[in-house]
Amino acid sequence: MDxxxxxxxxxxxxxxxxxxxxxxxxxxxxxxxxxxxISQLSNDTVHFNPADISNWLETMINNLDVPPPPHPPLPQxxxxxxxxTTAAATADSLSPSSKRVKPSPAESSSSTRxxxxxxxxxxxxxxxxxxxxxxxxxxxxxxxxxxALVKQIGxxxxxxxxxxxxxxxxxxxxxxxxxxxxYPENPIHHSFSDMLQIHFYETCPYLxxxxxxxxxxxxxxxxxxxxxxxxxxxxxxxxxxxxxMQALALRPGGPPAFRLTGxxxxxxxxxxxxxxxxxxxxxxxxxxxVEFEYRGFVANSLADxxxxxxxxxPSETEAVAVNSVFxxxxxLARPGAVEKVLSxxxxxxxxxxxxxxxxxxxxxPGFLDRFTESLHYYSTMFDSLEGSVNSQDKVMSEVYLGKQxxxxxxxxxxxxxxxxxxxxxxxxxxxxxxxxxxHLGSNAFKQASMLLALFAGGDGYRxxxxxxxxxxxxxxxxxxxxxxxxxxxxxxxxx
Amino acid sequence: MRTKSSITEKxxxxxxxxxxxxxxxxxNRVHQHTPCSTVFAMKRPISRDGDGNGDLLKMKKVKxxxxxxxxxxxxxxxxxxxxxxxxxxxxxHVDARTLAMASCVNKQWHKTAxxxxxxxxxxxxxxxxxxxxxxxxxxxxxxxxxxxxxxxxYLRPLSKPYSSSSSSSSSSPTSSSVWGPISQAAxxxxxxxxxxxxxxDAVHLSLSLLSIRFYEKMSNFNNRTR
Numbered sequence: 001m002d003x004x005x006x007x008x009x010x011x012x013x014x015x016x017x018x019x020x021x022x023x024x025x026x027x028x029x030x031x032x033x034x035x036x037x038i039s040q041l042s043n044d045t046v047h048f049n050p051a052d053i054s055n056w057l058e059t060m061i062n063n064l065d066v067p068p069p070p071h072p073p074l075p076q077x078x079x080x081x082x083x084x085t086t087a088a089a090t091a092d093s094l095s096p097s098s099k100r101v102k103p104s105p106a107e108s109s110s111s112t113r114x115x116x117x118x119x120x121x122x123x124x125x126x127x128x129x130x131x132x133x134x135x136x137x138x139x140x141x142x143x144x145x146x147x148a149l150v151k152q153i154g155x156x157x158x159x160x161x162x163x164x165x166x167x168x169x170x171x172x173x174x175x176x177x178x179x180x181x182x183y184p185e186n187p188i189h190h191s192f193s194d195m196l197q198i199h200f201y202e203t204c205p206y207l208x209x210x211x212x213x214x215x216x217x218x219x220x221x222x223x224x225x226x227x228x229x230x231x232x233x234x235x236x237x238x239x240x241x242x243x244x245m246q247a248l249a250l251r252p253g254g255p256p257a258f259r260l261t262g263x264x265x266x267x268x269x270x271x272x273x274x275x276x277x278x279x280x281x282x283x284x285x286x287x288x289x290v291e292f293e294y295r296g297f298v299a300n301s302l303a304d305x306x307x308x309x310x311x312x313x314p315s316e317t318e319a320v321a322v323n324s325v326f327x328x329x330x331x332l333a334r335p336g337a338v339e340k341v342l343s344x345x346x347x348x349x350x351x352x353x354x355x356x357x358x359x360x361x362x363x364x365p366g367f368l369d370r371f372t373e374s375l376h377y378y379s380t381m382f383d384s385l386e387g388s389v390n391s392q393d394k395v396m397s398e399v400y401l402g403k404q405x406x407x408x409x410x411x412x413x414x415x416x417x418x419x420x421x422x423x424x425x426x427x428x429x430x431x432x433x434x435x436x437x438x439h440l441g442s443n444a445f446k447q448a449s450m451l452l453a454l455f456a457g458g459d460g461y462r463x464x465x466x467x468x469x470x471x472x473x474x475x476x477x478x479x480x481x482x483x484x485x486x487x488x489x490x491x492x493x494x495x
Numbered sequence: 496m497r498t499k500s501s502i503t504e505k506x507x508x509x510x511x512x513x514x515x516x517x518x519x520x521x522x523n524r525v526h527q528h529t530p531c532s533t534v535f536a537m538k539r540p541i542s543r544d545g546d547g548n549g550d551l552l553k554m555k556k557v558k559x560x561x562x563x564x565x566x567x568x569x570x571x572x573x574x575x576x577x578x579x580x581x582x583x584x585x586x587x588h589v590d591a592r593t594l595a596m597a598s599c600v601n602k603q604w605h606k607t608a609x610x611x612x613x614x615x616x617x618x619x620x621x622x623x624x625x626x627x628x629x630x631x632x633x634x635x636x637x638x639x640x641x642x643x644x645x646x647x648x649y650l651r652p653l654s655k656p657y658s659s660s661s662s663s664s665s666s667s668p669t670s671s672s673v674w675g676p677i678s679q680a681a682x683x684x685x686x687x688x689x690x691x692x693x694x695x696d697a698v699h700l701s702l703s704l705l706s707i708r709f710y711e712k713m714s715n716f717n718n719r720t721r
Contacts, residue, residue, distance in 0.1 A: 212700075212703065215703075238710075239707065239710070242703075242706040242707050242709065242710040243703035243704075243706050243707055245706070246635065246639065246702055246703060246705075246706035247699065247702070247703065249631075249635045250625065250627045250631060250632060250635055250702065251627065252626040252627050252628075254631070280710065280713055281710075283713065284706075284709065284710055284713070287638040287639070287709075288634075288635045288638050288639065288706075289634065289635075289638075443695070443696050443699075446694075446696040447696045447699060447700045450653060450696060450697055450700050451700060453653075454649075454652055454653065454704075
């Protein structure tokens with residue numbers, strides 16, 4: 001039942017709304033035309049369920065004996081989540097909440113001019129259809145058609161508001177790049193992407209969730225060890241490590257000696273930013289009295305690493321953890337790279353390997369499938385950003401995600417690094433590489449839930465447990481997944 | 496540690512009567528929030544501050560029982576003699592909200608109410624056992640920004656979902672896992688806003704967030720954002 005009408009006492013099914021609108025128009029016309037026959041409506045017509053407008057209208061129309069004009073059936077079905085419309089200004093008697101943008105399939109409300117309402121809804125549907133049609137044209141290499149469609153998308157996108165508009169714009173840009181062959185420069189300037197990631201970190205809880213859940217797993221694996229070593233494949237600004245160091249500092253019995261090896265891509269401006277990050281962490285460690293050692297490694301790709309470079313110490317003295325947040329999927333661009341990295345990880349003999357990845361399959365062989373998947377994924381992502389308070393952070397986060405969209409849609413071959421895969425796919429990969437899953441504990445789940453509760457606009461976030469892994473999503477759609485692994489030869493099974 | 500060398504016996508006597516007669520408001524609040532003890536009965540151990548204060552209060556109790564005449568004198572002298580140490584002792588027993596309000600009264604109260612030890616008491620009253628030693632906790636938290644910050648930025652918002660009045664986190668994150676959503680009714684809402692005990696996870700989360708904030712505020716960080 002449509003909720004807005006229900007508030008004023010009418011019962012109309014949402015699926016019948018368009019029909020009802022049609023009938024109202026018909027009735028209005030008929031009443032306007034039947035100069036002499038209106039009084040019969042009030043005196044002779046018998047209604048049985050006036051709340052049910054649909055039937056009421058039927059009765060009225062039949063009594064006026066008007067033949068139904070041929071109206072084309074208006075489209076009601078659309079692909080769910082991606083469409084957002086604002087309810088047009090409705091009569092004041094209806095609920096005041098009608099102006100809100102609802103994060104659910106569009107519901108129209110009845111007004112004296114229903115056709116105007118349907119149009120804006122239709123634009124949203126048309127936008128999605130055009131995006132899909134354009135992607136299909138590109139897939140079939142029909143570039144002239146694709147070009148025409150991409151221009152249409154631009155116009156349609158402007159008619160939307162909020163998340164849908166931004167998503168459509170980014171996807172349109174990515175499609176245009178693909179069509180015209182204007183591939184984005186790769187690799188992106190590292191300090192710029194660092195800055196974008198910092199804003200993304202602040203705006204939404206995804207990165208924080210990733211760090212907290214991974215840290216919890218690492219902490220548990222490090223229980224009882226006196227010297228610990230973390231190898232971080234995704235060093236960036238080192239935001240994950242203050243919390244871990246603090247937790248180690250407050251360990252009953254005192255902190256262990258903490259060694260960190262940070263691995264990252266080279267900075268384009270030749271600054272040794274990995275070293276700078278190390279210095280900051282060292283300062284923090286000193287403040288909280290944790291013995292700290294740091295080494296930064298610059299590597300173009302994780303596949304360039306060898307276990308021998310890492311100066312590992314015998315495992316009796318030092319427990320090792322390997323951490324990777326949104327880095328492993330990049331290896332899938334080169335064949336054999338991920339297998340090599342996983343074998344290096346095995347050589348390291350870590351206590352635990354923590355992996356956080358996007359929960360989506362953006363690495364399918366067909367362009368159209370990848371496009372559809374990523375359209376849904378990023379629409380949901382952008383939705384979740386809508387609630388954020390700081391608009392500058394929000395814009396930066398959108399640019400950050402926009403770059404990913406561009407890479408997924410416009411690039412190919414080794415340039416296409418955003419090759420996200422689902423948890424199931426990673427499970428298979430890790431399994432065949434000789435790892436067994438480590439289940440994340442319920443305290444990680446609880447901390448994650450509390451973290452989300454603290455987040456402004458956090459009503460839509462959901463934490464899910466999936467066979468020992470934790471996933472964070474927006475409403476029903478999981479967006480990122482944290483998993484933990486250990487070497488298969490270990491006989492000890494964590495809780 | 497506050498030095499007691501400057502306080503003579505006589506002043507102690509005067510102060511004790513002052514507390515009794517002129518600080519009615521604070522006393523009332525103290526009684527409200529510590530129903531099973533008065534300032535002078537001191538059932539709650541205050542051994543954190545060492546034996547000095549314990550002795551001070553024992554002395555006070557003795558004096559109170561004794562002399563009733565001095566009361567009149569002290570009412571006339573007023574709040575001038577209400578010095579930092581006594582204020583500190585009194586503020587040890589108030590709740591977070593009162594302590595925060597106390598820091599708005601005047602400069603002296605502001606200085607006293609901002610004392611990290613008072614906020615440490617407030618924080619740890621709320622916690623389940625974190626497992627680590629007191630000294631260990633204190634040194635880490637003070638290094639990372641202090642208990643007052645910890646409380647106002649993280650502990651208080653985390654306590655809110657458990658109070659009956661809050662609506663900000665009323666929609667608890669749902670999940671399809673075996674662990675289910677966190678119980679919103681973990682602490683039954685009481686008529687008086689006594690702080691509910693925070694579980695281990697909430698405490699760890701708060702400490703982690705405090706450390707992240709410290710790291711972010713460290714010099715050089717903002718240069719990166721250009």
